[in-house]
Amino acid sequence: MEGVDHLAHERNKAQFDVAVMKAVWAGSRDAYELFHRFSRLVANDPEMFIPAIKAQATEEQQKQWLPLANKMKIIGSYTQTELGHGSNVRGLETTATFDPKTDEFVLNSPTLTATKWWPGGLGKIATHALAHARLIIDDKDYGVHGFLVQLRSLDDHLTLPGITIGDIGMKYGSGAYNTMDNGSLIFDHVRIPRNQMLMRLSQVTREGKYVPSNVPRQLSYGTMVYVRQKIVFDASIALSRAVCISTRYSAVRRQFGSHNGSPETQVIDYKTQQARLFPLLASAYAIRFVSEWLNSFYKDLLQRLEAKDFSTLPEAHACTAGLKSITTSVAADGIEECRKLCGGHGYLTSSGLPELSAVYIPACTYEGDNVVMLLQVARYLMKTISQLKSGNKPVGTTAYLGRAEQLMQYHSDVLRAEDWLKPNVVVEAFEARAARMSMACAQNLSKFNNPEDGFQELSADLVEAATAHCQLIIVSKFIEKLQQDIPGKGVKEQLGVLRSIYALFLLHKHIGDFLSTDCITPKQGYLANEQLRSLYSQVRPNAIALVDAFNYTDHFLSSVLGRYDGNVYPKLYEEAWKDPLNDTSIPDGFHEYVQPMLKQPLHHGRL
Ligand SMILES: CCCCCCC/C=C/C(=O)SCCNC(=O)CCNC(=O)[C@H](O)C(C)(C)COP(=O)(O)OP(=O)(O)OC[C@H]1O[C@@H](n2cnc3c(N)ncnc32)[C@H](O)[C@@H]1OP(=O)(O)O
Numbered sequence: 082m083e084g085v086d087h088l089a090h091e092r093n094k095a096q097f098d099v100a101v102m103k104a105v106w107a108g109s110r111d112a113y114e115l116f117h118r119f120s121r122l123v124a125n126d127p128e129m130f131i132p133a134i135k136a137q138a139t140e141e142q143q144k145q146w147l148p149l150a151n152k153m154k155i156i157g158s159y160t161q162t163e164l165g166h167g168s169n170v171r172g173l174e175t176t177a178t179f180d181p182k183t184d185e186f187v188l189n190s191p192t193l194t195a196t197k198w199w200p201g202g203l204g205k206i207a208t209h210a211l212a213h214a215r216l217i218i219d220d221k222d223y224g225v226h227g228f229l230v231q232l233r234s235l236d237d238h239l240t241l242p243g244i245t246i247g248d249i250g251m252k253y254g255s256g257a258y259n260t261m262d263n264g265s266l267i268f269d270h271v272r273i274p275r276n277q278m279l280m281r282l283s284q285v286t287r288e289g290k291y292v293p294s295n296v297p298r299q300l301s302y303g304t305m306v307y308v309r310q311k312i313v314f315d316a317s318i319a320l321s322r323a324v325c326i327s328t329r330y331s332a333v334r335r336q337f338g339s340h341n342g343s344p345e346t347q348v349i350d351y352k353t354q355q356a357r358l359f360p361l362l363a364s365a366y367a368i369r370f371v372s373e374w375l376n377s378f379y380k381d382l383l384q385r386l387e388a389k390d391f392s393t394l395p396e397a398h399a400c401t402a403g404l405k406s407i408t409t410s411v412a413a414d415g416i417e418e419c420r421k422l423c424g425g426h427g428y429l430t431s432s433g434l435p436e437l438s439a440v441y442i443p444a445c446t447y448e449g450d451n452v453v454m455l456l457q458v459a460r461y462l463m464k465t466i467s468q469l470k471s472g473n474k475p476v477g478t479t480a481y482l483g484r485a486e487q488l489m490q491y492h493s494d495v496l497r498a499e500d501w502l503k504p505n506v507v508v509e510a511f512e513a514r515a516a517r518m519s520m521a522c523a524q525n526l527s528k529f530n531n532p533e534d535g536f537q538e539l540s541a542d543l544v545e546a547a548t549a550h551c552q553l554i555i556v557s558k559f560i561e562k563l564q565q566d567i568p569g570k571g572v573k574e575q576l577g578v579l580r581s582i583y584a585l586f587l588l589h590k591h592i593g594d595f596l597s598t599d600c601i602t603p604k605q606g607y608l609a610n611e612q613l614r615s616l617y618s619q620v621r622p623n624a625i626a627l628v629d630a631f632n633y634t635d636h637f638l639s640s641v642l643g644r645y646d647g648n649v650y651p652k653l654y655e656e657a658w659k660d661p662l663n664d665t666s667i668p669d670g671f672h673e674y675v676q677p678m679l680k681q682p683l684h685h686g687r688l
């Protein structure tokens with residue numbers, strides 16, 4: 082019935098202050114930004130063009146271009162990926178050749194695979210590209226640099242001479258990412274003034290002299306680092322959205338279990354449903370908190386870079402790359418699991434889940450393929466370990482590797498299931514697992530004469546070690562979050578339950594790592610799973626309140642299954658009748674194609 086809260090009985094069970102939890106979840110961001118960020122994920126996104134100008138353009142160039150971009154007088158596309166190269170940025174083929182006679186760069190696509198391919202906004206709407214191309218001076222290749230290129234007339238929006246642009250076509254399913262005009266672009270000897278090479282990091286003089294960057298060349302990758310840390314925040318939005326829908330629906334849905342006319346069992350009360358759903362609920366909170374930490378770490382990096390302090394740049398790259406990889410994989414897989422948790426109705430468009438999945442899953446690829454990103458983390462871990470011998474003391478997220486020898490001797494002293502509720506017990510186990518996996522890789526790498534060959538041969542193990550390292554970061558940041566002052570009745574306790582669920586779920590899922598590295602015994606692994614089951618019972622009465630704390634409107638969720646009032650069945654039926662197919666009783670084509678078959682005479686009793 083309209084106006085009735087079918088989930089009121091669930092909300093009355095809450096054992097904590099939901100208003101405070103809402104504030105904890107929102108953190109430093111208000112609900113508008115949460116909504117705006119996700120909706121912008123599929124809109125045309127200046128998310129990269131403007132940051133890239135800020136990162137790579139001189140002050141003078143910023144003064145010229147930023148006001149135009151900020152006021153949408155020009156619409157930019159971050160045009161890096163090509164048909165033949167995306168992950169391997171140093172393999173990009175587009176060229177920008179300096180012509181000293183005219184003080185210009187000539188941009189050209191020398192091969193088909195040099196065609197720019199994928200950049201958002203490029204297909205139909207962008208007027209300018211921040212094009213990444215190989216800088217060529219006097220036939221010498223100075224590598225990939227950024228160039229500002231006008232693509233279309235600001236009068237009639239037609240493409241300019243030498244520019245061939247198109248949209249790359251439909252993408253995965255009918256998902257909202259098809260509202261994004263990812264495009265293709267071929268340059269045919271297009272000339273731009275020299276001052277349209279972004280010259281904050283390195284320059285080309287009027288005489289054609291290349292002035293190399295006096296800062297790490299990787300700063301030219303800065304926009305990707307910036308977006309990767311934002312993507313971690315977006316992962317928490319996407320996953321929490323799916324978890325909200327599937328948790329509410331799991332409390333509404335009843336199936337089996339009726340005795341003597343009693344109501345059937347709420348599917349949220351099945352232990353299998355809890356074992357699938359509650360780790361995702363905990364993961365949404367875990368990702369939110371690690372995204373807060375990563376954002377502050379990134380802001381600290383920016384301040385240091387301003388002071389020419391590059392000391393945390395390698396760690397920032399490893400953390401943004403690794404956490405982008407891990408959190409987008411968890412969110413993408415989690416959204417699909419949430420669809421399955423809703424049974425058949427989860428497959429309806431009106432559930433909101435197919436659309437959410439279709440628009441979210443490319444996050445595992447864009448801004449760095451997730452495996453390629455974990456290999457970057459692995460490179461950083463191996464380098465950190467190789468420097469231990471020279472007395473280099475790791476700090477920050479790799480500090481535990483400074484205690485590698487001690488961690489190699491670690492054995493968990495868990496005796497009872499409840500010992501796994503102690504944060505220090507959990508962190509030690511995760512540190513030992515991560516350290517031993519990385520040290521084992523380093524040990525195996527040392528057997529190879531050519532380190533690069535070894536890295537390739539061991540890359541699958543290295544990805545697992547990088548994963549263990551990143552999961553340790555997320556667990557640690559969840560624990561650190563709860564060391565802060567958090568007011569409100571029962572709020573910290575509930576977050577403690579979620580923190581333990583997150584950690585023990587990972588331990589259970591990756592039990593092979595913990596056993597094969599001899600960090601814990603099978604019995605201790607069994608006790609962790611025992612404790613997990615008990616934790617699910619503790620979170621059960623608070624589940625609806627914990628997803629209410631995301632503070633998402635029905636409009637934002639756009640899901641009949643995830644409605645705040647739980648009034649699912651009437652709305653499912655109502656929504657179905659909005660489908661144009663139901664405008665008529667007899668479907669188009671029936672009389673032409675189906676009816677003749679039905680009318681066909683039987684021959685000797687057979688059609
Ligand atoms: C918020 C929602 C918005 C949604 C946006 C959706 C739109 C999507 C946009 C895009 O997808 S834009 C295109 C994104 N493309 C990529 O992410 C490409 C991924 N590839 C790379 O980043 C690089 O090619 C690479 C994989 C990092 C390799 O780079 P390179 O070959 O130059 O370096 P290596 O030889 O591997 O390493 C050398 C050295 O440099 C360090 N390093 C690498 N990258 C960085 C970095 N970004 N910052 C700092 N340092 C970096 C690396 O660790 C090595 O260090 P050492 O080992 O030498 O110490």
Ligand SMILES: Cc1cc2nc3c(=O)[nH]c(=O)nc-3n(C[C@H](O)[C@H](O)[C@H](O)COP(=O)(O)OP(=O)(O)OC[C@H]3O[C@@H](n4cnc5c(N)ncnc54)[C@H](O)[C@@H]3O)c2cc1C
Binds near residue numbers: 159456
């Ligand atoms: C929706 C969407 C939007 C995008 N928007 C933009 C944009 O606005 N601007 C832009 O410039 N680009 C954009 N891209 C492109 C995107 O950045 C690239 O697709 C992404 O970086 C992955 O690169 P790739 O396609 O070359 O994958 P590949 O690297 O070709 O990946 C293919 C497989 O090879 C594996 N692989 C590759 N290298 C290695 C290695 N060294 N070791 C082990 N395995 C490896 C990968 O793990 C993967 O399994 C977008 C892509 C998508 C899907």
